[in-house]
Ligand SMILES: Cc1cc2nc3c(=O)[nH]c(=O)nc-3n(C[C@H](O)[C@H](O)[C@H](O)COP(=O)(O)OP(=O)(O)OC[C@H]3O[C@@H](n4cnc5c(N)ncnc54)[C@H](O)[C@@H]3O)c2cc1C
Ligand code: SF4
Ligand code: SF4
C-alpha cells in the first residue's frame with residue numbers, strides 16, 4: 001500500500017527501511033509504503049507501548065551491546081576474534097557470488113548438514129525479477145542460487161515472524177539488518193533462541209529500487225519485460241545482466257553502473273557508521289584487491305563471536321581459508337572507512353534529529369572536509385544531476401561513464417549459459 005500522506009513512524013532520513021518495526025507491533029498498527037517507509041496504517045489501535053521503537057536501528061544502535069563474548073576491539077572493524085580471506089571450494093558457488101561465495105557456501109552447507117533448518121536471505125522476488133526481497137530458504141539448492149549482492153533495499157517485515165517456525169535459523173543481512181535483529185532478539189528472547197548464527201555483509205550504502213529501474217530505462221529495457229536480473233554476473237566484479245522479452249540480454253560493468261547508482265543512495269546511509277556488520281557473528285566483505293589481481297575470488301571473513309567461531313568450525317569445511325589481518329581490510333577499504341568512520345560524523349553534526357550511537361570509543365573526526373563538501377554537494381544536487389542526465393542520450397551517457405569509471409562490457413561473461421544466440425547488446429548500441 002502506498003501512503004505519502006499517512007503519518008510515518010520516524011523521520012524519513014533516520015529510517016533504514018529494515019521493516020523490523022512492523023512485526024514488533026502487537027496490534028498491527030504499522031505497514032510499509034511503496035518506498036518501504038513504515039507508516040501508521042491503523043493509528044487508532046496504537047497503545048504507545050513503543051515496542052516498534054525498541055527494535056528500530058534507525059533511531060539508535062548500541063555498538064557496545066553484544067561485545068561481551070568477543071576478543072579484541074579494533075577501532076574501525078569493531079570486535080573480532082579472527083580475520084581470514086575465504087572462498088567456497090565449489091567453483092559453481094564462487095562463480096554465482098559477489099566475492100568468494102563464502103556466505104552462500106556456509107548457508108547451503110548449513111542446511112545440507114542439518115546445522116540450520118532455515119535461512120533468511122535476499123533473493124530477486126519470484127514473479128518480479130527486478131525486485132530484491134527477503135525469503136525464507138530451506139532447500140540447500142535454493143540457498144546456492146541466492147548469492148550475489150542486490151543493490152536495493154530489502155526489508156525483514158514479512159520474514160522475521162517466520163523465524164519462530166524453525167529451530168536453527170541463519171540470518172544474512174546488511175549491518176542495519178543485523179542491528180534490527182539484535183534489538184528484536186533483546187525484545188523477544190524466545191525468537192532469539194531460534195537464531196543459530198547472524199551473517200552480516202559489509203555495506204557502504206544501499207540504493208533505492210528506483211536506481212535499478214533508472215538503469216533499465218537507460219538500457220532501453222521495460223521493467224515489466226525483465227525475465228532475469230543479476231547485479232554481479234560473471235568474472236569479478238561482474239556485470240548487471242538483464243534478460244528480457246524485448247531482445248538479446250544486456251549487460252553493464254559493475255564499475256560503470258555503480259557510480260550511476262550512487263545518485264540513488266538511500267539517505268539513511270549517510271548517517272550510518274557501521275561498514276563491516278559489527279554486530280554479526282561472522283562478517284563478509286569483498287576482498288577487492290585479491291579479486292582485482294585475478295587471484296581467484298575471495299571474501300573477507302571476520303569471526304566476531306564464539307557462536308560464529310563454532311559455526312565456522314562445524315560448517316566451514318566447504319570453505320578455503322587463508323589468514324589475513326585487520327590492516328589488510330583497512331588499507332583496501334580506505335574510502336569506505338573514510339565515508340563511514342570519519343565523514344559520517346561530520347554529517348551527523350549538521351543534521352537533526354540524528355541516530356543515537358553508544359560507542360565503544362568516542363570518535364573525533366578530523367580531515368576529509370573538502371571531500372565531504374564535494375560529496376554532499378553532489379548528493380544534494382542528485383535530482384538536478386539525474387534530470388540533467390536524462391537529457392544525455394544513452395550512447396553518450398555510457399561513453400561518459402566508461403571514460404570516467406570503467407568500460408562497458410560488450411561480451412557475455414564466461415559463465416553465461418543463458419545468453420541469446422546473438423549475445424548481449426552493449427547499452428546504447
Ligand atoms: C548494498 C550492498 C553494499 C555492499 N557494500 C560493500 C562494501 O562497501 N565493501 C565490501 O567489501 N562489501 C560490500 N558488500 C558486500 C559484498 O557485495 C558481498 O556481499 C560480500 O563480499 C560477501 O561476498 P560473498 O561472495 O561471500 O557473498 P555471496 O555468497 O554472494 O552472498 C551474498 C549474500 O548477501 C545477501 N544480500 C544480497 N543483497 C542484499 C541486500 N540488499 N540486503 C541484505 N542482504 C543482501 C544475500 O542474502 C546473499 O546471501 C555490499 C553488499 C551489498 C548488498
Ligand atoms: S507504539 Fe506499540 S502499538 Fe503503537 S505502533 Fe508502536 S508497537 Fe504498535
Ligand atoms: S524499525 Fe526499521 S523500518 Fe521501522 S522505523 Fe526503524 S529503521 Fe525504519
Ligand code: SF4
Nearest residue numbers: 175176203205269272
Ligand atoms: S549503509 Fe548499509 S547498513 Fe548502513 S543504513 Fe545504509 S543499507 Fe543499512
